[in-house]
Amino acid sequence: MTTDTVIEIRALRKVFRDFWRRPTVVAVDNLNLTVHRGEVFGLLGPNGSGKSTTIKMLLGLLYPTSGEINLLGAAPTDTAVKARIGYLPELSHLHPFLTPRETLGYYASLFGIPSREAKRRTEQLLRMVDLEAAADRPVGMFSKGMARRVGLAQALINRPELLILDEPTSGLDPIGTREVKDLIRLLAKGGVSILTTSHLLADTEDICDRVAILDRGVLQSEGKIADLLRQPDAVRFQIAGLDEAAAAELRRKLESETGRLVKQDYPALSLESYFLQVVSKGRRADVERFELAPFLLEREEPPHA
Amino acid sequence: MNSAVQLFPIARTTWLEAIQQPVAFLMAFVSVAITLLVPVFEFHHFGEEGRLARDSGLSCLLLFGLVLAIGTAGRSVAGEIESGTAAAVIGKPVSRFTFVLAKWLGGFGVVAFYAVAQIAALLIAERSSAHFVAEGDYVGDVTDWWGVALGIGGLLLSLAIGAWAHYRWRWRFGVTVFVSLTVSQLAAAALTQVTNHWVAMDFRAVPAALLVLAALAVFSSLATALATRLKSGATFAFCFAVLLLGLSGDALFGDAAAFSWRGLLSGVLPDLQNFWMCDAIAHGGRIGWRYLAEATATALTTCAVFLCLGGWLFSHRDLG
Numbered sequence: 331m332t333t334d335t336v337i338e339i340r341a342l343r344k345v346f347r348d349f350w351r352r353p354t355v356v357a358v359d360n361l362n363l364t365v366h367r368g369e370v371f372g373l374l375g376p377n378g379s380g381k382s383t384t385i386k387m388l389l390g391l392l393y394p395t396s397g398e399i400n401l402l403g404a405a406p407t408d409t410a411v412k413a414r415i416g417y418l419p420e421l422s423h424l425h426p427f428l429t430p431r432e433t434l435g436y437y438a439s440l441f442g443i444p445s446r447e448a449k450r451r452t453e454q455l456l457r458m459v460d461l462e463a464a465a466d467r468p469v470g471m472f473s474k475g476m477a478r479r480v481g482l483a484q485a486l487i488n489r490p491e492l493l494i495l496d497e498p499t500s501g502l503d504p505i506g507t508r509e510v511k512d513l514i515r516l517l518a519k520g521g522v523s524i525l526t527t528s529h530l531l532a533d534t535e536d537i538c539d540r541v542a543i544l545d546r547g548v549l550q551s552e553g554k555i556a557d558l559l560r561q562p563d564a565v566r567f568q569i570a571g572l573d574e575a576a577a578a579e580l581r582r583k584l585e586s587e588t589g590r591l592v593k594q595d596y597p598a599l600s601l602e603s604y605f606l607q608v609v610s611k612g613r614r615a616d617v618e619r620f621e622l623a624p625f626l627l628e629r630e631e632p633p634h635a
Numbered sequence: 636m637n638s639a640v641q642l643f644p645i646a647r648t649t650w651l652e653a654i655q656q657p658v659a660f661l662m663a664f665v666s667v668a669i670t671l672l673v674p675v676f677e678f679h680h681f682g683e684e685g686r687l688a689r690d691s692g693l694s695c696l697l698l699f700g701l702v703l704a705i706g707t708a709g710r711s712v713a714g715e716i717e718s719g720t721a722a723a724v725i726g727k728p729v730s731r732f733t734f735v736l737a738k739w740l741g742g743f744g745v746v747a748f749y750a751v752a753q754i755a756a757l758l759i760a761e762r763s764s765a766h767f768v769a770e771g772d773y774v775g776d777v778t779d780w781w782g783v784a785l786g787i788g789g790l791l792l793s794l795a796i797g798a799w800a801h802y803r804w805r806w807r808f809g810v811t812v813f814v815s816l817t818v819s820q821l822a823a824a825a826l827t828q829v830t831n832h833w834v835a836m837d838f839r840a841v842p843a844a845l846l847v848l849a850a851l852a853v854f855s856s857l858a859t860a861l862a863t864r865l866k867s868g869a870t871f872a873f874c875f876a877v878l879l880l881g882l883s884g885d886a887l888f889g890d891a892a893a894f895s896w897r898g899l900l901s902g903v904l905p906d907l908q909n910f911w912m913c914d915a916i917a918h919g920g921r922i923g924w925r926y927l928a929e930a931t932a933t934a935l936t937t938c939a940v941f942l943c944l945g946g947w948l949f950s951h952r953d954l955g
Contacts, residue, residue, distance in 0.1 A: 383955065389726045391954040409728040423723040425648060427655045427807060439644035440727045442637060 335400075336492050336523040337365035337388065342397035344383055344547075357383040359547045361397070365525055370518045372538035372555075373527045380547040381527040382420055385496050388525070389417055402492060413441060416490030420497045420527075422481035426470025430461050430480045433469060434487055441488040448487075454623035455483040460509075474501035482510065486517075489626055493517060495526040499533050504605050511537050516622050532602070535559075568597065638733040642740065645724065645733070649741025653707040654748075654813040662706075663749045663816055664790065666699035670756040671786040674764040674778055683918055685761040689840050690913050692757030693847055697911070699753070700746050700851040705874045707742040708858035709867030716863070722954040732946035739859040739942055746851050748817055754844045755820035758836055759786040762827055766834045781830040782823075789819030842922040843912045849934035850910035854878070856938040860945025864952065881907035905937050 342361040345353045358380040365371045373381045386392040388399060390406035404411040424433055431452055438448035456462050459479035464472070469480055478501050485493060498514070499507040514537045518524055528534045534541060535555060542552040551558065572580070577594060584592045599607075653659055673688040681687050712735075715721040724734060763782030768775065797812035827836070854874055861870045880887070881904050888901035909930055912922055 386722070386953075386955050389722075391722050391725060393953060409730055412726065412728040415726075417723075417726040419719060419723055419726070421719055423719040425652055425720065427652060428648070436644055436648055437727065440641050440724065440729055442640050 334367050335364055336367050336402055337363065337371075337525060338398075338400040339363040339384075339388075340398040340400075342384070342387065342399065343395045344380075344387060344392060345395045357547050358387070358394075358544075361544075361547075361549055363542055363549070363552070365523060367523050368518060368521050369539045370514060370524045370526065370537050372534040372541040373525065373544065374531065374534060374541055375527075375544035377529075378546070379544040381544060382496055383547075384544070385494055385525070385527065388494060389415070413488060414491045416485035416488060416493045418481050418485040418493075418495045418498055420500065422477045424469045424477060424480055424484075427468050429466045429468055430456060430483070431465045433480055434483055437484040438487050443488065451487055451489075451623070451625050454625055455486060458513075458621070458623040459483045475503055475506050478502055479506065482513070486623070486626060489628070490522065493522055493524045495524065497528055498526055499528065499530060504602055505609060507533065508602070508606055513622070517626065520622065520627055522626075532600075638730060641729050641733050642737045645729070645737035646740035646744065649707075649711045649738055650744040650748075651807075651810065653711060653742060653745045655807060655809045656710065657809065658706060659703060659745060659749075660809050660812055660816075662699050662703050663752060663813060666695045666749070667752055667756040667790060667816065667820060668787075670695050670753065670760050671783060671790065673760050674783055677764055677778075680765075684766045685764040685837065686917060688760035688764045689757065689837075689916075692753065692760055693840065693843055693913055696750060696753045696757070696844055696847050697850070700750060700847065701854055701874070701878065703749055704742060704746045704851050704855040705858040705871050706867070707745050708738070708855060708862045709870045711742055712738050712859055712862035713866050713870065716954060717866075725954055731950045735859060735863065735945045735949050736942055739856050739938070739945075742859060743852055743855040746855060747848065748813065750844065750848045750851070752817040752820045754841060755817070755824040756786055757840055757844065758824050758838070759783075759820070759827055761840060762831060762834050762836050768833050770833060777833065779827070779831045779834065782827045785823040785826050785830065786820065789823040790816065793819045839916045839921055842924070842927050843916050845927060846910045846912055846922070846930055849931050850905075850907055853905050853910075853934050853937045853941070856941040856945070860941045860948060863945050863949035877904065878907065881905050882911070884908070909933070 339361055342358055343356070344358040346355045346357055348354050361380075361384065373384065375381050383392060387394050388401060388406055390408075390412070399406050401408075402411050402414055406412075425436075428436060434452040434455060435448055438451065443451070456465050459482055461476065461479055461483070464476065469477055472480070478498075482495075482498065485495070493514075495514070499510050502510060511533060514524055514526065518539075526534070526538070538555055540552070540554050541558070543550045569577075569580075581592050581594050670688070670692045673691045677687055679687060681690070712721070715724075721734065725731060759782050763779035763786075765776040765778045768777045793812050793815035796815045797806075797808045800806035800811045801808045824836070854877075857877060858870050858874050861873055865873065880900075884901060884904050884906050885908055888897045888904075891897035891901050914920075915922055
């Protein structure tokens with residue numbers, strides 16, 4: 331494992347067994363993966379493909395049947411390594427009677443963060459995930475999206491080097507989804523390595539540098555998104571300010587010149603971009619100005635252990 | 636990461652979550668209410684003034700404490716494993732042994748807090764029970780209705796405080812009532828010093844109650860260990876089987892040869908008769924502090940064994 335590698339998985343296999351130790355399902359089979367420092371890596375796949383099982387093995391929650399996992403240079407069960415990781419589970423799993431402020435304080439105490447520093451980080455994270463107004467209401471009263479924001483904040487309380495996000499945008503509205511995607515990009519820019527899973531392919535495409543696609547526990551494809559999605563046998567031109575008649579003329583010329591069929595279309599906004607434009611006009615102007623909690627940018631001291 | 640630093644927050648959260656549950660508050664409330672009502676419906680002395688109240692109070696402590704201890708362990712360990720909350724904590728730099736130990740501390744904390752209220756109610760009930768009095772012109776049995784009223788009043792006041800604090804400051808109802816219940820019973824017990832001048836408070840029941848509390852610590856640790864692998868129903872069944880065998884161990888296995896299956900069972904099962912000393916304090920009897928210390932040491936050793944077993948069981952299971 332090089333210093334540039336944060337996760338290295340070799341020949342990983344997980345077989346779930348019943349009460350009598352008989353194998354019931356092979357959740358992950360012969361998985362090999364490497365995640366590099368500072369990259370956003372997406373683990374994709376349909377339901378039951380082994381994404382969450384892989385993440386749970388990375389966190390030492392599930393024990394592999396065979397194979398090897400190296401996480402920041404150590405085994406996943408090493409608690410010292412876990413101090414350098416942030417984890418957002420698929421469901422937020424929060425104590426319903428605690429408020430967001432108490433929840434963040436609780437998780438900060440599990441990392442041994444001193445009380446004053448924990449308070450500072452808590453306030454910054456509450457501001458970042460836009461929960462200041464609801465900071466003293468029990469989490470049990472929250473919508474799924476709000477609980478997700480608390481979950482995301484707790485995953486960042488220790489200023490992690492490696493962030494593992496299981497379905498980070500699940501349950502969020504388009505604004506929340508956009509904010510989380512912005513946050514992931516900003517964290518990656520700040521040097522945090524991120525492993526994320528998602529069913530939402532458009533979200534993954536927006537944020538990930540590389541992806542791996544799993545199906546029935548087996549790695550089907552892996553690589554940079556740009557490389558995987560590139561269609562080498564086609565070229566697209568985009569010309570601004572061309573009227574319809576000139577565009578038709580240009581198409582005819584290209585067809586006669588190349589002898590091939592030329593497809594002409596008009597670029598459109600994605601529905602997400604259009605929705606955000608409309609909503610940000612009427613509701614919040616800060617959708618586009620999402621900012622990291624300041625403590626996440628402080629790199630003069632080593633990440634808290 | 637210092638595990639000792641992590642113990643307190645996990646235990647505190649477990650304690651808070653447990654006393655949030657309506658069943659915890661109901662258990663404590665019903666147990667204290669039954670104990671306080673014994674002097675009202677006392678038709679027999681059992682050969683000793685106040686004995687019915689004392690024995691009932693200790694029985695309630697054992698029975699309700701057991702349900703509370705096992706229920707809390709089941710919910711906070713098996714329930715959290717099932718819901719995924721345990722995985723969220725173990726995903727942090729928390730060792731599995733630390734988690735099990737903290738869950739036991741939090742769960743036993745609930746039982747201990749309830750026990751304080753129950754012991755205070757027991758002392759009130761025993762003192763308020765009908766006692767023979769020959770004072771001035773009066774000769775006959777006297778029940779201290781003021782003492783009963785103070786205890787019941789404290790019980791109702793704790794409900795009112797819980798409701799008011801929730802309305803006024805949004806404090807958690809369950810937590811406020813649970814804490815006020817204990818404080819109100821202690822205050823009521825202290826006030827009976829002023830209202831009742833003809834019967835002194837009999838503290839002989841306190842060591843007996845502490846022995847029951849030690850037994851509850853053992854059951855709390857056993858339930859915590861079992862809940863790392865079993866669901867709540869199975870944990871309840873197993874613990875009650877151990878209770879029955881533990882109480883009847885002497886009769887069942889007392890004559891067993893050391894190297895036999897019965898002998899092995901006799902050695903493994905906690906001998907709960909050592910913690911049930913109602914008869915020892917009857918008719919003026921006392922429990923020595925030395926005995927109390929030895930029984931507590933035995934209980935803590937048993938707890939350590941069960942918690943090590945629980946930690947080992949939890950360390951070897953998948954959390955998915």
